[in-house]
Amino acid sequence: MQEAINSISHGQIPEEWLKYAYATKKSLANFIQDFLHRINYFQNWVDSGIPASVWLPGFYSPRAFLATIRLNFTRKHKIPVDEIELEFDLCETPNGDSIEISGLFLSGARFDRELNSLAELNPRQLHDELPGIACTPQNVEEKIHSNTYICPTYVLLSDRKDMEDTPGGNGHFIMEIPLRIPSDSSPDHWILRGVAALCQLN
Numbered sequence: 001m002q003e004a005i006n007s008i009s010h011g012q013i014p015e016e017w018l019k020y021a022y023a024t025k026k027s028l029a030n031f032i033q034d035f036l037h038r039i040n041y042f043q044n045w046v047d048s049g050i051p052a053s054v055w056l057p058g059f060y061s062p063r064a065f066l067a068t069i070r071l072n073f074t075r076k077h078k079i080p081v082d083e084i085e086l087e088f089d090l091c092e093t094p095n096g097d098s099i100e101i102s103g104l105f106l107s108g109a110r111f112d113r114e115l116n117s118l119a120e121l122n123p124r125q126l127h128d129e130l131p132g133i134a135c136t137p138q139n140v141e142e143k144i145h146s147n148t149y150i151c152p153t154y155v156l157l158s159d160r161k162d163m164e165d166t167p168g169g170n171g172h173f174i175m176e177i178p179l180r181i182p183s184d185s186s187p188d189h190w191i192l193r194g195v196a197a198l199c200q201l202n
Contacts, residue, residue, distance in 0.1 A: 003016075004016055004017075007028070011027050011029060012027065012028055013026070013027075013028050013031050021035075022060045022155075023155050023156060023172060023200075024156065025200075025202045026200075026202060030202075034200075037058075041058050042058065052100065053101070053132050054102070055101075055102060056101040056102065056103050056104065056199060057103040057104070057155075057199035057200055058103070062174050063173075063174050063175070066135070066174070066175060069086065069099060069135060069137060070084050070085075070086060070137055073097055074137075076097075083139060084137050084138065084140070085137070085138065085139075085140050086135055086137055086138075087135075087136045087137075088135055088136075088175070088176075088177045089133065089134045089136065090111070090116070090130065090132075090134075091113070091116055091131055091132075094134045094135075094136075096136075097136060098134045098135060099134075099135045100132045100134055100135070101132070101133050101135050102130075102131075102132045103199065104129070104130045104153065104197045104198065104199060105127045105129055105197065105198045105199075105201055106127060106128045106129075106130050106151075106195065106196075106197055106198075107126070107127055107194070107195065107197070107198055108121070108190070108194045108195035108196060109121060109128070109190060109193055109195045110125065110128035111128055111130055111131065111179070113131060115182070116180055117179070117180040117181055117182055118149060118179050118180070118181050118182070118190060118195065119182070127198070127201060130197060133177065147180060148179060148180055148187070149178070149179050149187045149190040149191075149195065150176045150177075150178055150179075150187070151176065151177045151178070151190075151195055151196060151197050152173065152196050152197070153173070153174045153175045153176065153177055153196065153197040153198070153199070154173055154174060154196060154197070154198055154199070155172040155174060155198075155199045155200060156172055156199065156200045156201075174199070
């Protein structure tokens with residue numbers, strides 16, 4: 001109890017709370033604000049139905065939500081789940097079996113909405129909010145990416161270990177999003193920039 005009181009008095013989340021909370025590096029004040037936002041979001045979902053754009057960072061496990069999209073699609077079309085992967089398209093209007101996800105931030109670069117591609121950050125800019133992303137289940141062999149940077153997406157980046165976590169690991173990795181890049185650049189340029197998408201900022 002005393003440890004919890006000490007943490008709260010210093011504006012930090014008590015360790016006992018973190019055992020049951022979603023992954024976060026926020027201060028206590030920001031955590032409470034974010035937590036209440038999540039409660040209101042899902043209450044609106046219950047009251048009004050599935051929103052047109054799903055706020056991915058609001059889930060305790062975003063990766064589990066994406067897995068559910070695949071599972072529902074394979075059950076509907078009677079297709080083996082290992083033959084289906086999710087394709088992520090920015091600025092595309094969802095249709096059919098697609099679901100739009102939103103709420104992600106880009107670190108290390110910005111997304112140029114006019115050119116629909118990655119661009120260098122503006123001066124003093126640290127992050128850029130990504131537009132809505134159409135999430136569509138499709139056959140594995142249909143995925144073709146050219147002139148793109150395969151952007152890793154994480155719940156948060158707390159240390160180097162998160163950056164090195166693999167898609168099959170138990171860390172903060174969620175998915176990979178293909179982002180179009182300028183014709184005069186290469187994926188290596190954005191890799192060196194450490195470009196990644198995040199669900200949560202500190």
